[in-house]
Structure formats: structure tokens, C-alpha cells
Amino acid sequence: MQKLTKKVSEPFPFHSKITDWPVAERPREKLMHLGAASLSDAELLAILIQTGVGKATAVDLAKTVLREYRSLDRLSARSFRDLRQFKGLGNAKSTLLIAAFELGRRAASRGDSTKLRISSPEDVVKQYQPLMRDLQQEIFKVLLLDSANHLRGDETISLGILNSALVHPREVFRRAILEPAASIILLHNHPSGNPEPSSEDIQVTRQLCEAGKIMGIPVHDHIIIAQDSYASFAERGLL
Structure with a gap:
């Protein structure tokens, strides 16, 4: 053809x-x-x-x-x-x-991200929305914070639709332990343009929050980025 x-x-x-x-x-x-x-x-x-x-x-x-x-x-x-x-x-x-x-x-997006202090979901969105809003597949990242909530770095954990099989606590917290990070923020995008959390998003977040409590590395938020909007689990009381 x-x-x-x-x-x-x-x-x-x-x-x-x-x-x-x-x-x-x-x-x-x-x-x-x-x-x-x-x-x-x-x-x-x-x-x-x-x-x-x-x-x-x-x-x-x-x-x-x-x-x-x-x-x-x-x-x-x-x-x-x-x-x-x-x-x-x-x-x-x-x-x-x-x-x-x-x-x-x-x-x-990055600028001097190592000196960025995360004090609200908007700080994360401002930093990462330019990178993630136009992606055509879901990407799940973990953001690593120090004890003063400065961003120390990030790591991509999975590509594709978010589910518990792809996002295992071992992979999410491995880099946080090695860094070491005092806390983490979960971050992924919705290519559909709708930032509303799915039932799978909520389930995965709860599992990771429980794992964070056990390891002493709390999950401060899970933020979903869409084209021109976002959803914060912390703001919605979903953590």
C-alpha cells in the first residue's frame, strides 16, 4: 500500500x-x-x-x-x-x-527547580504543567521534597494508564529512600483534558499513602494535570 x-x-x-x-x-x-x-x-x-x-x-x-x-x-x-x-x-x-x-x-518548566519551595499545589502545576499538559499518554511521577519542602528532584515511575500493577510502592519510594527525601508528592497527567480523579487514581493514592506512613515518608499530595486545569487530592480531602 x-x-x-x-x-x-x-x-x-x-x-x-x-x-x-x-x-x-x-x-x-x-x-x-x-x-x-x-x-x-x-x-x-x-x-x-x-x-x-x-x-x-x-x-x-x-x-x-x-x-x-x-x-x-x-x-x-x-x-x-x-x-x-x-x-x-x-x-x-x-x-x-x-x-x-x-x-x-x-x-x-524547570528553571532552577532544585531551589523551588513547594507551598501549594499551584507551585507544582506552574512547574510541571508546561511539560505534561500536551502529552498523549499518562505519565506518573514522584516529586521528592526535603524537610523544608524544597524540590530535590523527580522521577518518572510509569508510562500508560495509572493502575496498581504499574505503580508499586517499592518503585515509588525507592528513589525517596535513596535521596533521601522527607516527603513526596505524586503527580500524573490526564491526556483527555479532564483532571477529575478516577476510581483507580483514588485507589492507587490510598495504597501509596498507607505505604508512606509505614516508611515515614508522607505523601503530601497527588496532583493530576490536564491541559488547562488540575486536581489536587489534598485540596479535595482525598488523602
Whole structure:
């Protein structure tokens, strides 16, 4: 069966190759002389894409991809498979784009996270929502806190739908014991966009809270992140 790919729009007249453009209009040269802020979204993407396809330039290809997803936010959430459907985006270019977006999310979210003091669920959401709100599968993390509630780090425990088989107390508390952490916060996302806890979420949380009491490492909260909202077990009295 022939693979279906999205077509790339034709380039602008007389600009069939970026190397034929005036130097001041070429994305790479603009970035070097004027800084990254002077470039459009399409021009920045074109630098990552590097080359076009057929008669279309890298800028044309970038504009086609942006037009398909309508915003950088939507584009940044796309999977490798989504990007590969565009003619001209092979394995190397698709993985490069995904890696660049992930680095941007991490840089925006983390800052100097080792000095962050967690005093409310909003502190956690501000730190992790940019990283997790667009993910297309559930990720369960444990956040490690010291005795003053400073964030010492985090660890991803499982990928996929949350259940007691995937999230075992041994795995959740292993890093907390080694760190050592004084307490932990549980964190996962709902790709559906609905942050309401499921019955499985509540069951897993209760099991981990009981394990934390036994080991002397209390669970301060379990926070579920969605696209533009969140749910805190502590705020709802579910711990």
C-alpha cells in the first residue's frame, strides 16, 4: 500500500531556493545577525528542518506544517508518527523537531527547580504543567521534597494508564529512600483534558499513602494535570 503523505505548498515565485534569496532574508543569516527573536515561527522551524523537498523550500515546508496544526503549541504536542506524514519530514527531521520542542518545555518548566519551595499545589502545576499538559499518554511521577519542602528532584515511575500493577510502592519510594527525601508528592497527567480523579487514581493514592506512613515518608499530595486545569487530592480531602 502506498504511504499517504501531506503535500507541501508550492514556493513563492522566484524564491525556489533559499540560497537564491538575498542574504538578509535567509533564516540562518537573520538569526546570526539580528537574533532569534527577529525570526518568524516558520523561519525558526525552517532552520531545524534545514532542507525543503522538490521545489518547496524549508520555509515552505515549515509553513505547511504550521498551517496544518494552526499553532506552535499544537505542533509541539505532535508525535513522531504525526510529523512523518508530511512529505519532506523524514526520520531525522521529525526526531529533531520533537527533541527541540521537548528541550523548550523542559527549559521553560524547570528553571532552577532544585531551589523551588513547594507551598501549594499551584507551585507544582506552574512547574510541571508546561511539560505534561500536551502529552498523549499518562505519565506518573514522584516529586521528592526535603524537610523544608524544597524540590530535590523527580522521577518518572510509569508510562500508560495509572493502575496498581504499574505503580508499586517499592518503585515509588525507592528513589525517596535513596535521596533521601522527607516527603513526596505524586503527580500524573490526564491526556483527555479532564483532571477529575478516577476510581483507580483514588485507589492507587490510598495504597501509596498507607505505604508512606509505614516508611515515614508522607505523601503530601497527588496532583493530576490536564491541559488547562488540575486536581489536587489534598485540596479535595482525598488523602
